[in-house]
Amino acid sequence: MKKVAPTILLVLVTFIAIYNGAAQIENFWSALFSPGSNEILWQIRIPRVTAALIVGASLALAGLIAQGACNNALAEPSILGTTAGASLGTVLAVLTGFVQVGSLGAIACGALGALLATSLTFKLANLRSKLSSFSLIIVGIAVSAFFTAAVGLLSSMVTRADARSISFWNFGSLALITQENLLGISITAILGAAIAWRVSPALDRLSLGDSTAFHLGIDVPRSRLLALIALSLLAGGAVSTVGSIAFIGLAAPHIARFIYGPVHRKLIFHTAIIGALLVVAADTIARSAVQPNELPIGLITSLVGAPVLIALVTMRNNIWKTQ
Amino acid sequence: MKKFGVIAITTLAILLTGCGTSQNLQIQTISENDVSKISIDSTANFSVSRVVVLANGVAEIINALNAKSILVGRDISSTEKDLKDIPIVTSGHQVLPEKVIELKPDLVIIDASTGPRAALDQIRTAGIKIVETPESWTLSDISKKVAVVASAIGAPAQGDLLNQALNDELKTSTIATKSRIAFLYLRGTSSVYLIGGPGSGSDSLIEAIGATDVGAQSLPNPYNTMTAESLATLNPDVIIVMTKGLQSVGGISGLLKLPGVAQTQAGKNQAVIDVDDSLLLSYGPRTPSLVTALARAVEAVTK
Numbered sequence A: 001m002k003k004v005a006p007t008i009l010l011v012l013v014t015f016i017a018i019y020n021g022a023a024q025i026e027n028f029w030s031a032l033f034s035p036g037s038n039e040i041l042w043q044i045r046i047p048r049v050t051a052a053l054i055v056g057a058s059l060a061l062a063g064l065i066a067q068g069a070c071n072n073a074l075a076e077p078s079i080l081g082t083t084a085g086a087s088l089g090t091v092l093a094v095l096t097g098f099v100q101v102g103s104l105g106a107i108a109c110g111a112l113g114a115l116l117a118t119s120l121t122f123k124l125a126n127l128r129s130k131l132s133s134f135s136l137i138i139v140g141i142a143v144s145a146f147f148t149a150a151v152g153l154l155s156s157m158v159t160r161a162d163a164r165s166i167s168f169w170n171f172g173s174l175a176l177i178t179q180e181n182l183l184g185i186s187i188t189a190i191l192g193a194a195i196a197w198r199v200s201p202a203l204d205r206l207s208l209g210d211s212t213a214f215h216l217g218i219d220v221p222r223s224r225l226l227a228l229i230a231l232s233l234l235a236g237g238a239v240s241t242v243g244s245i246a247f248i249g250l251a252a253p254h255i256a257r258f259i260y261g262p263v264h265r266k267l268i269f270h271t272a273i274i275g276a277l278l279v280v281a282a283d284t285i286a287r288s289a290v291q292p293n294e295l296p297i298g299l300i301t302s303l304v305g306a307p308v309l310i311a312l313v314t315m316r317n318n319i320w321k322t323q
Numbered sequence B: 001m002k003k004f005g006v007i008a009i010t011t012l013a014i015l016l017t018g019c020g021t022s023q024n025l026q027i028q029t030i031s032e033n034d035v036s037k038i039s040i041d042s043t044a045n046f047s048v049s050r051v052v053v054l055a056n057g058v059a060e061i062i063n064a065l066n067a068k069s070i071l072v073g074r075d076i077s078s079t080e081k082d083l084k085d086i087p088i089v090t091s092g093h094q095v096l097p098e099k100v101i102e103l104k105p106d107l108v109i110i111d112a113s114t115g116p117r118a119a120l121d122q123i124r125t126a127g128i129k130i131v132e133t134p135e136s137w138t139l140s141d142i143s144k145k146v147a148v149v150a151s152a153i154g155a156p157a158q159g160d161l162l163n164q165a166l167n168d169e170l171k172t173s174t175i176a177t178k179s180r181i182a183f184l185y186l187r188g189t190s191s192v193y194l195i196g197g198p199g200s201g202s203d204s205l206i207e208a209i210g211a212t213d214v215g216a217q218s219l220p221n222p223y224n225t226m227t228a229e230s231l232a233t234l235n236p237d238v239i240i241v242m243t244k245g246l247q248s249v250g251g252i253s254g255l256l257k258l259p260g261v262a263q264t265q266a267g268k269n270q271a272v273i274d275v276d277d278s279l280l281l282s283y284g285p286r287t288p289s290l291v292t293a294l295a296r297a298v299e300a301v302t303k
Helices: A005-019 A028-032 A039-070 A082-096 A104-125 A133-157 A166-171 A181-206 A210-215 A220-242 A248-260 A264-288 A297-314 A316-321 B002-022 B058-064 B097-102 B117-125 B139-152 B156-173 B202-208 B214-218 B228-234 B243-248 B251-257 B265-269 B287-301
Strands: B028-030 B051-053 B071-073 B107-110 B130-132 B180-187 B192-196 B223-225 B238-242 B272-275
Touching (some): A005 A248, A028 A039, A039 A181, A039 A264, A039 B228, A082 A104, A082 A220, A104 A220, A133 A166, A166 A297, A181 A220, A181 A264, A210 A220, A248 A264, A264 A297, B028 B287, B051 B058, B058 B139, B097 B117, B107 B139, B139 B287, B156 B287, B180 B202, B180 B214, B180 B228, B180 B243, B192 B214, B192 B228, B202 B214, B202 B287, B214 B228, B238 B243, B238 B265, B238 B287, B243 B272, B272 B287
Parallel strands (some): B028 B272, B051 B071, B051 B107, B107 B130, B180 B238, B238 B272
Antiparallel strands (some): B180 B192, B192 B223
């Protein structure tokens, strides 16, 4: 029962998300089964819920891969500088005027920014000593802060309509999603998941430590590079389209590990389901808690995710090492 | 060969006319130049000779009362061309007390939005008289504001004359259209997207042209967060925005890309009216002319 609970919950929450909204849908059932019939349902609400599913799955998988590749329970796209890098890449690309938020070009630049920022974190954390969990997290936080400040400076200096606001980049929002945005995030989600699938056996070995993994026949640098590319694609796609939604990449993989154990191939599917569930639930709360207003979705995920982080720090040995 | 030429030219002509009619953008713009202001010519003796105005729309009223000669300082929101030689004594919307006192005014006019408080206290401490006028958010507020301003400068009779002229113009400018209109306050660069509700200021204008303000009809606050679904549910026939607000979301194409706009009747027909930012909610001597211009614009976009 425990193992199918997330999937059942996901179906249930997705239905609630499609059923509830600021607008009352007349003849909901007939509108639901005749695609395109009701504009509010099919052009506004369903695209938004679909985006929440894809973004949730992407961010959760990004977290899973980050934790596996760093062999670190606290590694998460927003802690490693990945999301801040994706934001900066996108904002810079938008400011050049060639791309718009949500387009494939913006996603590509977001993914590139994510890749560069995460690489920078790894490089700096590795400078003086062997890569330690502690230095990785501290350097990641510093890199994130620096890149976030750069995003803030750029978006407050420039008055372009599509550059979005600092609040969007910090807390995320699915309010501006349209049908056209779904293609880009689907592509990055599928590509990222495929690479994750390929690299996941290596991630299992990496959890035994770099040298053991090497002796088990794993090309450690190559596996880590592949994982980094998957991480950047997944986070870049999600962040460049909906901004930073914190803690999904942290909470979802840990919930999945708790229920399904440590094998990465198995975890890929379940982590994606749990991530999708968390984001759809958070977005539904964000748009219905204070109607007719909306809250930034990152506020909701932070309220839930921060306690998870604290729990992990205090019980880290139990959760990470015993499984 | 000749036959082929005739066919080619005919086809080209059909294509060209086809293109011409399909790209008929509906958007209407109302700028400062499209409205005229009501003013009076009669002269009077005023009880004050140096007035600094720190209240939205009051400088415009003083000018319309034929009392521009006593105006020595103004706030940033008084953007009328006639007033451009009069020094601005605010930074943004913040009053700069030193600049005000330096002008040696014998009267300073403020309203409830003027601030900061400390700056006003400093002006008072310098022994300068301060009069607070009511803010105007509806057509009926205009005459009250004019009366207060006119008596503050010691010329209540001028105020009566101006009010008479304003009311005469308003009576003739009301045109009945049955459109359902929404006012959107947009500042895309700061991610501010609001729908005007009851008391937004736009509701009184929309009512004056005989149309319905759909936001005022069903939303709770003067300004409400615009969500895709709430706007699509209101489904206005016409959308009114401020000119700079429209620019801030990337013009008409940017507006139509905001979720929810494309699903409205106004979005489908591109029935959008943009009005100069300082004119739309000025509720002063230019408002009767604005009502006429707005009625015409609504007729044009709903044709």
